[in-house]
Amino acid sequence: MSVRVRFAPSPTGFLHIGSLRTALYNYLFAKHHGGTCILRIEDTDRTRLVEGAMEEQIKSLEWAGVVFDEGPHVGGSHGPYTQSERFDLYRQYGMQLVKSDAAYYAFDTSEELDAMRQRQQAAGIAPKYDRSAMRNQFTIGEHEAQRLLDENAQHVIRLKVPIHSDVRFHDAVRGDVVFSGREIDDQILLKSDGFPTYHLANVVDDHLMEITHVIRAEEWLPSTPKHVLLYEAFGWTPPTFAHVPLLLNPDRSKMSKRHGDVMVQDFAKKGFFPEALANFVALCGWNPGTDTEFFSMTELIEAFSLERVNKAGAVFDYQKLHWMNGEYLKTRAPEVLAEELLPTLVTRGFEYVQPAFVASVIALVRERVHFLQDVTDFADYLFGDVLSPLSEEAAATITGNEALITAVQTFRSGLNDETIENLDAFKELSKNSAESAGMKVGAFMKPLRLVLTHREVGADLFGTIKLLGVQRCGFRLDAFFSS
């Protein structure tokens, strides 16, 4: 049987980084097995819908390299893939469960349920639907229930949990898991607005869509027994479950904003490479069992397996992600990066933005930054001729320094195509310039950088001067003399 997995987000906002990882694991697992990866939209909570959220999430997913074989945006043979479009289906299956005595009608109001929970809390017992004390078809009788139904009274359908038996299932990540029926709540399956809850819709759709493996976050583990019960009630074979560990904040709580960016689009905006993010996130909770840390999507697909997914949650290490992004930056072709950076440079109004030149600048400075966009600020003195003002301390070290003026003069007059292209000639010129003023070469290079770039740190000076060219260097040196 061929593998079919699904990623099933709710369109309630942007795509969370943890969701991306779940989606990625689904995708990797499917592709590793030559299977099918499906996107299903779980929009059964009408109160939390956010306009356009689904499109945003798909965009983020695709940006990161997760693509689907079936879904609302691409179609497929098991649609529709949006639960609100499958509305009628769920009631039908809910009724089937009632008929087979696996579910029942309940007529409690939310106030009555609140009161029940308060009583239970006061009595120190676990909050759980009290089937024998609340208003449902068992307590009010079949006839009364039918009467209420006939007059369209508000009602829900609840799962009739067999309290005397254990529910057990095998999780591909966690092994055998057992829950006592006593602990499982009579979950609402069909809400009074006619929409299903996650539990019903999820099971019905997973079955109808022939899902073979349910790979989802660990937070779903406690509700899995309800799903197993549902499969049993329908007489369906449950899929293999795999609950993957959570992504954590530094304080080890479930990853959330407050501690940093958590939405995929935030990472994109910050300038992370999608490949770097996917690579990094894949390694949060999974590892190949080797020391290899860099993986293309193809390599991830090749290496991925559920067996090597960890059980414990993983603190999301932004610092390591930055490092990894920098590593990706170093391996990309400068020409490609130049294309990517160009729009930014243009909107910033820089003059020297010929692609080949930009590529050379990137090649020169990229080892010093983690993000492509950082190149803009780091090398602004190469892209344009307007230099940021010198700091007071910096200015103090060069203005009125007679020896430096002499050295710079010598350097200026020796600057030509030869000394700018040839490293040895450049070194020779630097040495002569320094010595002409009785300075050491090292003592000269620092202020020279300051004069040329107005920065104390920057890329290799020879490389910088080479890219600047004789003329632009000349102008800047002249400006120094005239100030």
Added chain:
RNA sequence: GCACCGUUCGUCUAGGGGUUAGGACACCGCUCUUUCACAGCGGUAACACGGGUUCAAUUCCCGUACGGUGUACCA
């Protein structure tokens, strides 16, 4: 509270009855160097605790502690 899940350097992790407990990020030092970086080399740093089982336990079992998740007509 109850249920379930988890626990190897600060972080991500490898390993697994007998290892100098390995790698990566971060940190520190050295080398290179005109700066910052890169690179190279080196260093600090971990098996939560207590009982068992065993010749031997970080590894298996049981407890405890700690943490997380769940406990909705949310997903």
